[in-house]
Amino acid sequence: MAMVKSIRILLDTAAWYDYEIWQMDVKMNFLNGFIEEEIYMDQPKGFTSVGEEQKVCRLQRSIYGIKQASRSWNTYFDKVIRGYDFIKNEFDSCVYKKISGHTVSYIVLYVDDMLLIGNNVKMFGDIKAWLSTQFSMKDMGETSYILGIKIYRDGSRRMLGLTQSSYIEKGLKRFKMENSKRGFLPIRHGIKLSKKQYPKTDEELKRMSDIPYTSAIGSIQYVVQCPRPDFGYALSVTEDIRHLRRRTGAQSRSYSGI
Numbered sequence: 001m002a003m004v005k006s007i008r009i010l011l012d013t014a015a016w017y018d019y020e021i022w023q024m025d026v027k028m029n030f031l032n033g034f035i036e037e038e039i040y041m042d043q044p045k046g047f048t049s050v051g052e053e054q055k056v057c058r059l060q061r062s063i064y065g066i067k068q069a070s071r072s073w074n075t076y077f078d079k080v081i082r083g084y085d086f087i088k089n090e091f092d093s094c095v096y097k098k099i100s101g102h103t104v105s106y107i108v109l110y111v112d113d114m115l116l117i118g119n120n121v122k123m124f125g126d127i128k129a130w131l132s133t134q135f136s137m138k139d140m141g142e143t144s145y146i147l148g149i150k151i152y153r154d155g156s157r158r159m160l161g162l163t164q165s166s167y168i169e170k171g172l173k174r175f176k177m178e179n180s181k182r183g184f185l186p187i188r189h190g191i192k193l194s195k196k197q198y199p200k201t202d203e204e205l206k207r208m209s210d211i212p213y214t215s216a217i218g219s220i221q222y223v224v225q226c227p228r229p230d231f232g233y234a235l236s237v238t239e240d241i242r243h244l245r246r247r248t249g250a251q252s253r254s255y256s257g258i
Contacts, residue, residue, distance in 0.1 A: 001070075002094035002108045004225045007115070007146065008162075010095070010106055014117050015153065015160035019104075022116040022124055023140035024131065029112040032135060033062035033072025070111075077109060080134050084127070110147060149226055162227040171219045175212060187234035 014021050026032075040056045041063075048055075062072040078088065086096035086107060094109040105118035105127060114131075116124055131137055143151055148167050153160040172178040199205045217238055224231045 002110045003092050004147075006089075006092040006095050007108055007110070008226060010108060010115070010117050011151070011160055011162070015158055017119065018155060018158050019117050019119050020121060020124060021143045021151070021153075022128075023143040023146065024114045024116065024128060025138040025140055026112045026114060027136040027138060029135070030062050030064050030069040030073050033069065033074075033076045035059050035062055035066075035068060035072060037068060039066065039068075074109075081107065084130055113146060115143060115146060147226075164223055164227050168223065171216075174219075175216055186228075186231045187237065191237075 011021070013019065039059045041059060043053075043055065043057055059066070062069045074094070078093070081096055082088070084098070085100075086098045086105075089095035089097065096107040096109075098105045098107075100123070103118070103120040103123050105116065105120070105123055107127075108115040108117065116127060118124060128137070128139060145151065148164060150163045150166065151160065152163070169178070172180065199208050217235065220231060220235050220238075224235050
């Protein structure tokens, strides 16, 4: 899977050079890989023949649910895409580049989502047609969402923006904070969290046991990785005192965007 920072860098490149950004989806991607290990499974229901109920199936190709599925898919995709003269990025194994004269094309793979970034629409058409002969693909057209991140751009000014407002709104509802007060800063000025605030009484412990503090921090981490790196300090503060179980900790979440 491509790193989020790789996606950000390539989207920034696309905005600067006014590249096209298209998206494709690979259907049932994990079924494309081949298995190197010797793996057996029970016969599926309805497949068993009379007198052969004790037999098992040996897997030759990957299926969903086995731990090798992700790697086998990535290995097979790498072999296929190199056959179309794409070169793997040495720092991110799920980013590929192809240069032909003045034509530049990138492919970014994230599980079953695929971004096509480049400066030649005709080349895009050729790449998509070729990929469709190798895998069962769905053409998503110009990219508007990737990994839950909304992409909006202004080609005339070569600007591109990312937002996770839908993800944040869902997080607020999940933690029952959709009516919390909105602020202009990721964390309110003057908030200080320390071990002195650790819950001491049984009542305080019971109250904090109902607050999914760790889950809330995890939700913020994904936001920090992509569109809101400015949440980083607020996240580090709340992570440092993750063991705290008081409402002061819960209040700090509301000023961190979740």
